[in-house]
Amino acid sequence: MPAKRIVIASIFVIFPILLLGCASTTAPRHWLPTAEEAQQEAYGAWITVEYNTTSSDKRIAEGEFIAVNGESVFVLTSEKLVVIPQKQIKQGRLVTYDSKYGVLGIWTLVGVLSTPSHGIGLIISAPVWIVLGSIITSGQSYEPIETTPVKSWDELRKFARFPQGMPKALDPKTLKGKYN
Amino acid sequence: MSFWSSLSKSWLRMKIFYLFLLLFVYILLLDGCGVATQKRVLVTPQNAKSLDHNSAFLKAHMLDGRVYILSQWSVNSNLKIVSGDGKLLDANREVLANGSFSIPFDSVAIFETNLVTTSPEVMAMALVTGASVILTVYCITNPKACFGSCPTFYVDDGPNQTLQAEGFSSSVAPSLEAKDIDALYRAKPTGKEFNVTMKNEALETHVVRYVDMLVVPRLHGGRVFVTPKGEFWQTTRIIPPHHCNGPEGDCLSQIIAFDGIERKSLADSTFLGTKETVELEFDSVPDGKVGLVMAFRQSLLSTYLFYQTLAYMGSSVGDWYAKLQSGNESIRKRMGGIGQVLGGIEILKQDGSNNWIPVTQVSETGPLATDVRVVPLPNLGSGSQKIQLRFTKGHWRIDYVALALLDKKVTPQRLSPYMVRHDAILDSTAKNILIDTSQVLVTLPGDVYTLTYLLPDDYINYELFLESRGYYMEWIRDEWLAEENPALARMMFLNPQKALKKFAPEFKKVEAEIEQQFWGSRYAR
Numbered sequence: 001m002p003a004k005r006i007v008i009a010s011i012f013v014i015f016p017i018l019l020l021g022c023a024s025t026t027a028p029r030h031w032l033p034t035a036e037e038a039q040q041e042a043y044g045a046w047i048t049v050e051y052n053t054t055s056s057d058k059r060i061a062e063g064e065f066i067a068v069n070g071e072s073v074f075v076l077t078s079e080k081l082v083v084i085p086q087k088q089i090k091q092g093r094l095v096t097y098d099s100k101y102g103v104l105g106i107w108t109l110v111g112v113l114s115t116p117s118h119g120i121g122l123i124i125s126a127p128v129w130i131v132l133g134s135i136i137t138s139g140q141s142y143e144p145i146e147t148t149p150v151k152s153w154d155e156l157r158k159f160a161r162f163p164q165g166m167p168k169a170l171d172p173k174t175l176k177g178k179y180n
Numbered sequence: 181m182s183f184w185s186s187l188s189k190s191w192l193r194m195k196i197f198y199l200f201l202l203l204f205v206y207i208l209l210l211d212g213c214g215v216a217t218q219k220r221v222l223v224t225p226q227n228a229k230s231l232d233h234n235s236a237f238l239k240a241h242m243l244d245g246r247v248y249i250l251s252q253w254s255v256n257s258n259l260k261i262v263s264g265d266g267k268l269l270d271a272n273r274e275v276l277a278n279g280s281f282s283i284p285f286d287s288v289a290i291f292e293t294n295l296v297t298t299s300p301e302v303m304a305m306a307l308v309t310g311a312s313v314i315l316t317v318y319c320i321t322n323p324k325a326c327f328g329s330c331p332t333f334y335v336d337d338g339p340n341q342t343l344q345a346e347g348f349s350s351s352v353a354p355s356l357e358a359k360d361i362d363a364l365y366r367a368k369p370t371g372k373e374f375n376v377t378m379k380n381e382a383l384e385t386h387v388v389r390y391v392d393m394l395v396v397p398r399l400h401g402g403r404v405f406v407t408p409k410g411e412f413w414q415t416t417r418i419i420p421p422h423h424c425n426g427p428e429g430d431c432l433s434q435i436i437a438f439d440g441i442e443r444k445s446l447a448d449s450t451f452l453g454t455k456e457t458v459e460l461e462f463d464s465v466p467d468g469k470v471g472l473v474m475a476f477r478q479s480l481l482s483t484y485l486f487y488q489t490l491a492y493m494g495s496s497v498g499d500w501y502a503k504l505q506s507g508n509e510s511i512r513k514r515m516g517g518i519g520q521v522l523g524g525i526e527i528l529k530q531d532g533s534n535n536w537i538p539v540t541q542v543s544e545t546g547p548l549a550t551d552v553r554v555v556p557l558p559n560l561g562s563g564s565q566k567i568q569l570r571f572t573k574g575h576w577r578i579d580y581v582a583l584a585l586l587d588k589k590v591t592p593q594r595l596s597p598y599m600v601r602h603d604a605i606l607d608s609t610a611k612n613i614l615i616d617t618s619q620v621l622v623t624l625p626g627d628v629y630t631l632t633y634l635l636p637d638d639y640i641n642y643e644l645f646l647e648s649r650g651y652y653m654e655w656i657r658d659e660w661l662a663e664e665n666p667a668l669a670r671m672m673f674l675n676p677q678k679a680l681k682k683f684a685p686e687f688k689k690v691e692a693e694i695e696q697q698f699w700g701s702r703y704a705r
Contacts (some may be wrong), residue, residue: 035218039237039294042247042273099299100215107305117316125315132308140301143217158222164289167245167271176272 022105022141025095026062031178032098035144043178044161045096045146047075051088058090064177065094067162068153074166081172092148096159101141108133215302219295225285228255228262235293238264243289245271248281260285330652331386331623332548334377335644337366341377347391347648349546350519352486354387355505359649361394361406363552365438365475367644369635376597376631376646380623383655388621390614393633394592394645404643405473405554405584408542412592412645413471413554417585423461424581431458438475438552438580447481447574449688452680453521458569462583467562471554472527475580478547480694482575484687485518485679489672490654494664497656517676522575527555528568536568550579556586574691592645597631604630620650 025032027046044065052058061084063077073089075082111129115122146156157163166172223231231238238253240262250264261282268277333345345362367374374393380386394412396404402416424432426443434443448454493500524543528536539558544551557567560583569578600611610629613619623629636642671679 035216035294035296038218039235039296040249042239042249042269096220097218103215104301104305107309111309111312114312114316118312121315125312129308129312133305136301136304136308139304140215140299143299143301158220158292161273162241162245162271163222163292164241164243167243170245170271174272178273 022101022138027095028179032095032144034100035097038097042161044076045094045159047092047094049073049075049084049092050090051084052090053088065156065160066175067160067166068157069166073153074160074172076161076175076177078177081175086153089148092156094146094156094159096144096146099140099142099144101137104133104137104140108137215299216296217299219297221293221295223291223293225288225291228260228285228291229257231255231291232293232295235295237266237294238262239292239294240283240288241290241292242287246276247273248283250281262288262291330382330384330546331388331391331648331650332379332381333362333391333646333648334379335364335367336370336375338368342366343549345551345646345648346546346549347378347388347646348650348652349544351651352654353501353504354651357387357389357649357651359647361410362549362646362648363406364644364646365552369639369644372635372637372639374633374635374639374644376633378623378629378631380625380627383625383657385653385655386623386627386650387652388614388623388648388650389619390617390650391597391631391646391648393595393597393635394647395595395635395639395642396590396592396645398641398643399587402587403584404590405471405552406645407471407554407556412590413556413584413586414588414590415471415554415584415586417466417587418473419462419465419470419583419585421460421462421581421583424458426458427456435460435578435581438550440579442550442577442579444479444577445573447479447572447687447691448684450681450684452481452485452572452574452684452687453523453677454573455570456573458578460567460569460581462565462567463563465560465562465565465583466585469556469558469586470560470583471556471586472567473552473554473580473582473584474525474542474578475550475552476525476542476544476576476578477550478545479575479577480547481572481687481691482519482522482545483547484690484694485522485672485683487654488683489518489669490656491661491663492665492669492672494656494661494666494669496664496666496669500669517673518679521676521680522572524571525576525578526570527557528570529557529560530566538570550577552580554584554586557583593636594647595633595635598634599632601630601632603628617649625655 025046026048032046033041033043044067046062047065048060048062050058050060061075061077061082063075063082066074066076066081068074071086073084073086073092075084108129111133112126115126115129118125146159148156157165221232236251238250240248240250242248247269248264248266249269250262250266253262253264253266255262261284263280263282265280266278267275268281270276330349330351331347332343333347334341335344337344344364344366347362348358348360350356351358351360376391376393378388378391396412396414398404399414399416402414403418404412404414406412420436421432424430424435424443426445428445431443434441443458445456490497524541526541527539529539531537540555542553542555544553569581596615597611600607600614602610607629610621613621614631621629635644668679671682
């Protein structure tokens with residue numbers, strides 16, 4: 001039946017294309033806490049910073065957002081603590097918690113699969129589910145995303161492990177990551 | 181068939197499964213899967229009074245990098261301390277201590293609160309789900325409330341294009357191909373070019389052999405009516421009734437003008453074939469040949485029963501059609517059995533002893549467009565006359581009734597479309613097909629054809645009729661297939677009286693809303 005083909009085609013072609021519009025993260029699997037879990041943790045957000053040490057040298061640092069101090073941003077990568085002067089930063093992107101947008105993706109999929117119960121109405125309801133579901137899912141995926149220069153480092157420091165700034169007495173070499 | 185007994189049907193079980201699946205996922209995901217948003221706020225110790233107590237946890241970041249995470253926390257502004265139960269973590273977030281803590285403001289670098297709320301995206305998804313569930317419930321409870329019935333024809337009535345005809349409504353199979361003449365009684369052409377929009381608005385395949393305009397000259401101040409036999413009569417004198425009485429009482433205001441206000445009734449709750457009568461009284465009926473002019477259409481009762489029959493035929497519907505196509509007369513008679521019991525509108529007059537005598541019967545298949553016909557009444561007599569209409573309750577909607585003096589029988593002039601547009605694009609192939617009666621134009625759901633005719637120069641003096649010929653095939657819906665029940669299908673054909681009793685309660689459940697649901701399900705691209 002053509003309508004069923006429409007649903008199947010929608011699920012396998014249109015739906016994945018629309019979901020490509022969702023925000024991604026380079027954080028290790030299960031590294032990010034959910035919004036609920038983040039209340040009881042005290043690690044920083046996952047940060048990706050693109051910066052230039054010279055005009056021709058482009059670098060990317062990604063890891064835990066540790067602190068903002070004066071003119072510097074501290075990022076704990078898998079290897080070491082990187083201190084980046086704010087002036088050198090081209091752009092930064094923070095993922096503050098796991099938005100669980102995949103749950104809404106599954107919800108949308110179930111909604112699309114339920115449209116055969118609408119009879120011929122699925123010609124309308126299936127695309128509505130796919131389009132609205134994808135937009136909503138994509139919207140949820142961007143909820144925990146913060147970026148600079150859209151926001152200032154002063155606004156973003158609340159997502160650092162040390163929002164008060166880098167503790168003076170702390171030896172940076174002793175700093176451990178979430179799973180170290 | 182009660183709602184609960186129909187639960188045994190697999191299609192219904194499937195839909196209820198979908199419904200509960202959706203609700204289950206909805207509840208599960210809404211409550212348990214952490215789809216939430218977080219609002220984080222930093223507050224300096226000096227502003228500790230402004231801490232948001234809706235935050236379940238309070239984090240107190242110390243100058244040395246340690247952090248307290250407290251639940252059930254409180255602020256004592258006088259003592260300048262925060263208290264709560266929780267844990268103290270070092271700079272590497274390893275636990276240093278658990279328990280109850282009281283922390284002086286001056287030892288804290290900054291406080292942090294986090295407000296976690298259900299994501300607005302979840303609420304949006306809940307709305308989509310709610311609408312989807314409503315649609316599922318609607319489809320479970322009203323599988324037959326779907327728009328159907330043959331090609332629909334829209335023409336100008338002045339300011340608007342209105343539905344004024346439906347073609348060959350009773351031709352539901354190739355072997356039942358027939359012509360149908362519909363009066364375009366309310367058409368108001370504004371020039372020689374006259375457009376008729378033909379639509380396929382149902383889940384049907386329409387096979388159209390031709391659609392011709394029949395134009396008949398009107399006498400000055402008169403009208404032209406067509407009889408059920410296809411004779412055209414000019415009239416200059418129309419006599420309205422002065423009295424109309426049905427079971428509900430006076431019904432004159434409903435049938436005195438062709439204005440869309442119809443005299444209608446509800447079907448009987450125990451037997452769908454139960455009859456009712458409406459009595460009409462006319463004054464000053466002239467000598468001569470008179471006819472009863474009626475504007476009327478069916479209710480959705482016959483459509484409902486037709487769809488129910490198709491559902492019971494289920495996967496064997498092709499066999500039934502094949503038998504019908506093979507010319508088996510007994511099958512044809514049986515297939516029309518329900519229609520015969522429901523019947524048309526009988527017209528009765530009184531004899532010398534005031535007994536009601538049937539004179540003739542008029543019928544027109546289709547619940548959409550109101551058709552106008554004249555039924556010749558031989559030897560009605562002159563002066564004051566009474567006429568009775570007898571028909572099945574809830575089956576007919578009557579908009580207008582009058583008597584007309586039939587002056588002269590005339591032959592119409594036939595016009596074929598001179599221009600055809602398909603979805604607004606000129607389509608000469610379709611035009612050639614509609615002109616050549618050896619070919620047929622096949623239309624599918626959503627198709628719209630505009631047929632343009634060239635009327636005579638003095639078009640304003642002509643009555644317009646539309647003659648269409650063809651047949652249509654109803655598409656069998658999935659949910660109907662799952663309702664297959666050969667025994668009930670046989671009952672429809674072999675014992676229509678019993679079937680009309682059996683389905684009466686079921687029809688009564690949907691009768692009140694079926695009109696709205698029917699029009700709401702019209703198919704349009």
